[in-house]
Amino acid sequence: MPHFLMNLRHVPDDEADEVRALLETNNINYYETPPSRWGISMGGFWVHEADEAERARALLDEYQLNRARDQRADYDRRLAAGEVPSFGQRLARRPLTVIAILLAVALVLGLAVGPFLHW
Incomplete structure (x- = not known):
């Protein structure tokens, strides 16, 4: 039975690429469904096996915490530099x-x- 890992709606290309690399680096067999053109289906990353889903979710949780921290630090840096209008x-x-x-x-x-x- 497929296990849903991550929604791809409104996900920037660089983040999707990093998630693909993370899953491939950790030998997680995943497949991807693209978001629909009209926004009806969300698209996402999926795995077939439950044990891979648990491993992938743990990796994604850590990745998303790190990404949020890095994005926040980048925003704060740009804000301090006067680059945020x-x-x-x-x-x-x-x-x-x-x-x-x-x-x-x-x-x-x-x-x-x-x-x-x-x-």
Whole structure:
């Protein structure tokens, strides 16, 4: 029976490549289903054997902790270096886009909360 290991929806290519390398390095026989074009099926990594699934999950848990730590450190480094744009910088760079997004958020909030406000 197949055992699901990891969802591939919204996974960057570098992360998927690292997971493939991790599974191959540890001799885990896996197969991959790609995400659908329309977002209906998520795609993912799978294994057939239960013992391989346990081993793979342990490796993936450790990998994901390390990746999260590394990505957070990279973000903090970029933030300290001023490479992460602030709201004001985004507004200055693309004012129409930012204003359109804010209006869309206000519209959605108004539609969601409006029925509950009785003035």
